[in-house]
Amino acid sequence: MELAYFLIETVVKVVAVFAVLMLVVAYLTLAERKILGRIQVRYGPNRVGPFGLFQPIADGIKAFFKEDLVPARADKTLFVIAPMISITAAISLFAVIPFGEQIELFGRRISLTIASLDIGLLYVFAVASLGEYGIVLGGWSGYNKYGLMGALRAAAQMISYEVALALSVMGVLMIAGTLNLVEIVRQQAGWHWNILYQPFAFIFYLVCALAEINRTPFDMPEAEAELACGFNIEYSSMKFALFFMAEYAHLVAVCAIATTLFLGGWDGPFNLPPALSWIWFVAKTGILVYFFIWERGTFPRLRYDQIMRFGWKFLLPLTLANIVGTGLYMVLRGM
């Protein structure tokens, strides 16, 4: 009987997270186009439905009915698998993210996270790295020079910033002493948010996250102006849509992880009942997502050598210095 409850709980949680995520991703594409439009003093999509609210649905249907083209010289297997790797990795990230406080339902304690893993953060970084395979293989397998260039740039850029990203959260781990994301959130309860103790780490994390998910000003793998869309140039129909959705799911994921690590997760200025604690989480994540869209409308794209120089010669030493500084401070204060 316990097993049955466990299975039902798991299936409900997994399906709920998946469904909400898909909805969020769909409307995030609309939100981004609307906000970018307003930033550039135009309306953005407003023809399909009231305020363009049905635009994501129209886009989805269109993607399904477009020709599924595989270039003649492409590596067919990898070409088909690449977008699947991307979307699978992006969705799987949400397995460890704690959305809210435990709730009581039908006499059972249910935590609002799919799995409270002790290696939570390691899992996040491992799965996020797998997503790179999708981009690299997608660019390589299409047998297109733009695509190959985009893939190469993506590979070098993402592994460069991955080091800095992993180093930037180290200070939080030193304070928390655990990789379990639920535990990290609990320790921040009552205004002990890690951003107050690790402000620099938060900024480093945001910059590295931007580079990891290939967004402006680090959108080198796509670089519309020079690579004509980069790694996904040969993709059409739903395969292209999967890359697109993976990018947005990944964006939501890095914002959710920033909320968990630095902004106290579901902890808020005043306490809501446990069943509603996820509202704080959603609000903070939403603000970060808005920031990511905002900066896309603000910054121009950097040059590739500038990006690589910034990552290796600037971010890497600084994140290391942050670790040393945090360690020194904790040792001098007697932990």
Place this chain on the structure above:
Amino acid sequence: MLNTYVPVLFLIGLAVFFAVFAVGVSHLLGPRRVNPVKASPYECGMITLGPTHQAVPIKYYIIAMLFLVFDLEVVFLYPWAIVFRKLGVFGFVEMMIFVFILLIGFIYVWKKGALEWE
């Protein structure tokens, strides 16, 4: 405690199913009118010259090697950060020595020009 990982497998399974389903359905629903020009590499109307898969600049290879070194460092730092409070001053000094040695390597790489993208 293995069953804490079962829900993760559920989510990954659902994600894989969704990916295969989406690609499969669009493959069935979409039209198929292939011709040699459409199936050729897209290059803004130009005909592709020479092979696409050829030797890539050595830069990328160097970056990949540097990544291995520094990612290994990160792997060492994670368990250290977790037990940092328990290790105390001893652990801190030990790790600083390790980071210092790595820093020497980093400076060497920097001075050698491996991080330059002319």
